[in-house]
Structures are given as structure tokens and as C-alpha cells.
Amino acid sequence: MPREQVLAAATTRFARDGYDKTTLRAIADDARVDAAMVVYLFGSKEKLFRESLQLILDPDMLVAALAGAEDDGPDIGERMVRTYLGLWEAPQTAASIRAMVASATSHPEANDAFRGFVQDYVLAAVSDILGGGEQARLRAMLAASSLVGTAMLRYVIGVAPLSELPTDDVVRLVAPTVTRYLTADAAELGLPL
Template identity: 75%
Template sequence: MPRPGETARRRGRRQGEPVSKEAVLAAAKTRFARDGYEKTTLRAIADDARVDPSMVLYLFGSKEQLFRESLRLIIDPAVLVSAFAATGGDPADIGTRIVATYLGVWEAADSAQSMRVMLASATSNPDAHEAFRSFMQDYVLTAVSGVLGGGEQARLRAMLAASSLVGTAMLRYVMGIAPLSELPTEDVVRLLAPVVARYLTADAGELGLPE
């Protein structure tokens, strides 16, 4: 009869086999999307990725940091920047492309459930909230404000646009509040695009941005 330690080693990763950070992230994304932040444990993620729990901590430091990094698999800031750059700076296109790209993440089959559960977690758990906050500030707002030229005004513009996008997502996809939840996607894009474009491109004086 094999000793308990031998059985555990056979179920897990072979000794000397390299640990893939991407595999751990993929396992974390799946777990967070299925169970939410509070019910997900590092041990469960480690089991799914076939690594030792200590390796998960070594790679990411904490469950909060792992949650933050998992968000990048769903909302890639580079995709939003690409949508912005594809407009050539045309205000008429900027809002449409960014809103359509963002809503597309919420409605794609491979990310819709993850987005709903992870945003719900961010509003109900303080650690998940902090992870989401730092993800928005360190990745999304930094990337978008960089396209706008950088600086505090650019970050504020990006935050104002994000507030419209995240608020819409919360009401439409997480809480499912009508009539917003019942509108066709193209109508939501048409209605929200001018607001997002204005925050990103309107004259600072017109918006009343602090100097």
C-alpha cells in the first residue's frame, strides 16, 4: 500500500516539472468565476493547477493579488487602448469603439460569467474590492490615460469614462435592472458612446476639470 505522501505526489505535478504562472492564473480565473472570491481558496486553485499551495503564494503573494491578476485575463487594458487607437483620434468613433469593446467583454461566452461574478465579488468583499480598485488604477486607468497624454487630468478623464462603463455594467449585467438590462446592445452603445467620448475628448474647460 503506498504511503500517503506518495499518493499525493502522484496526483500533483511531477517533481522538477516547471510551474506555469499562466496555468495558475487560468485555474484562478475559472475558480473565481465559478465560486466567487470568498468561496475560492488558494488550495483549490493549487489543486486545479496541480501545484503546491505554497507555490501559488510564492508566485502571487496573496489571494487578493491573484484575483487582481486574474482580472487581466478578462479585461485586457491593451484591448481598450487598441480600440482607442483604432479611431485615429476621431471623437465620433472613440466612444463607440470603446463602449462596444467593453460591452463585448461582458457578453462574450468565455468571459460573461467571469465578469459578473468577479464584479459582484468586488462590491461585497473588501479584499476583492481592493484588488479591483488597484487593478483599475494600476492597469486600466494608467493604460488609457497614457493614450490621452498622461497626467492627472488624463487620469481623471479615464476615471470619469470608467465610471459610466462600470456603472452601466453593474446595472445591466450584474443587477439586471430594466430597462437598461433589456435594451439591445447596439442601443446601449449608441446611448453611452457620446458620454464616454465627451469625458475623453472634450475641452477641459467645458468639462470643468481642475487644472
């Protein structure tokens, strides 16, 4: 139970104050536990930040979008883009994602934690569903570059016209590229064999 309390408090605190201004003591106070408990459970602020990211950017949601359900559309890119943008637009996750990504671009420890999260959780999960191996990992990274770039310009920096387009239009425009990265023949993409 204390682990969940600490994670919830950390997610809220990181979203509100950013990585640099958040302290383990403040998180402990918010969670109503001793600061030593936070260190015992997570080891460091960087590791706690990484775990907090998983609550917001749940890799299982992206894997589910890749796998698709019976009532999903057939286009893998459309499912991925719609799911990913949904995380950025959902009231319960939007502010947290923006704050955590901003922290990751401005603070070295947060950057390390974010990179580790993407490599160890997101890319690993996505590449596994694509069949595993280096090619699958590279495909996942290429798709992620489109998704992250779109999110940075649309939600973090707010560059028009991308930031002003309806979500359905963004999905329609970005999905073909994501689909291509995930499904095109390796030779067509120029992937190393």
C-alpha cells in the first residue's frame, strides 16, 4: 500500500512542480510516509520519476493498440496514433505528460529516467509485439519518433497549424507514416538486415 501512495503522490508532485523542484521529502509528506520509506521503495528520485511515468504512459495501452481488438479498425498506425494522442488529451493525464516531458528535456536526471523508461518499457513492449529483435526495436523507435515529434510540436511547444488541427485530422495525417514504419517491408524502409 505505501508503494501505491508514494507513486500517486510522486506523479502529482512531478506534474505540478516538475522534476527539479520536486523533492523526495515533499513526496513523502504528500504520501504521509517517512522519507526513508520513499528511498527504501524506489532508491532515488530518478527511479521514482521513471516509475511515475509508467502510470501515465502505460506501455500496455500502446501494446493493446498494436494488437487491436475485435472492434478496432484494421490500421495499426491509426490505432497507435489515436491511443497516443488520447493520452496527451485525456484530462487525467495531459498535464502530467506535459510536465514530465518538459522535465525530461530540461534536467539531465529526468532525461536519463525518461530515456530508460522509453527503452526499457515502451520500446521493449512494442518491439516484442512486433516479433522482437533489432529490426522490431528500430521499427518501434521510428514510429516513436513520429509520435513524440507530433506531441512535442502539438502539445508542448504548441506550433500552429499542428496544434490547432482537430485530433481526427492529426490521426489521419500521421497514421500512414506510423503504419509504414511498423509494417513495411524491411528493404523498402532501408532497414539494416
